[in-house]
Amino acid sequence: MFRLRQAAGVFARTASSSELKDADNKPFIKEILAKAGSVGRGRVNYEWVNPASNAIQQKSAYPEKAEDVVITTGFYKN
Template identity: 50%
Template sequence: MRSFIKFLALMFFSVFVSHSVLAADHGTTQEAEAMVKKAIPYIKTKGNEAAYSEFNNATGSFIDRDMYIFVLDLNGKVLAHGANAKLIGKNLSTLKDVDEKPFIEELLAIAKSKGKGWIDYKWPNPTTKVIELKSTYFEKNGDVIVACGIYK
């Protein structure tokens, strides 16, 4: 009986530790908001070109685990993207997720009307390469939208 109890305790501990390790691989809502709030003054201090270059830097200070900064103009054109440089310069205003949700269109509308917010959609996780549910926090800053998302 003691062996069985030890076995159960060990199994519980293993599940707890593995869940904690996996959770540490993902950013939190608070961390995503903090990253956006760090990026906005960085743009103001360094200027667009230097800030966007840092946001695009794969080893830079604006990429943390599965979180990264991306910047859109008010029409949906990508100005910076920490996970996929191929998107820079492309207009994503009509982009839809795998469920046909026009999430960029919604993000633009919320940013223009409220200035900031959250949006949920499905997107490929840059660390796992798997399509996952993602929540993105964004703030309008002048004529751009600065965003950072988390994978759930």
């Protein structure tokens, strides 16, 4: 099962979850999955609302594929 986990909660995959776009209309979930699927790991930058400040900030995600699971961590850039 595919899940998106955000500080605010867990969202089960739907047809639209892989279509999520950032503040610049970039389909970042598709890019994360493509990066993990093609080279196994990498970095994806996108714009997202930081829950600590409620401001849109640049965020970096680091996906890595382990068998059939993609694990991603990330951080907000200042």
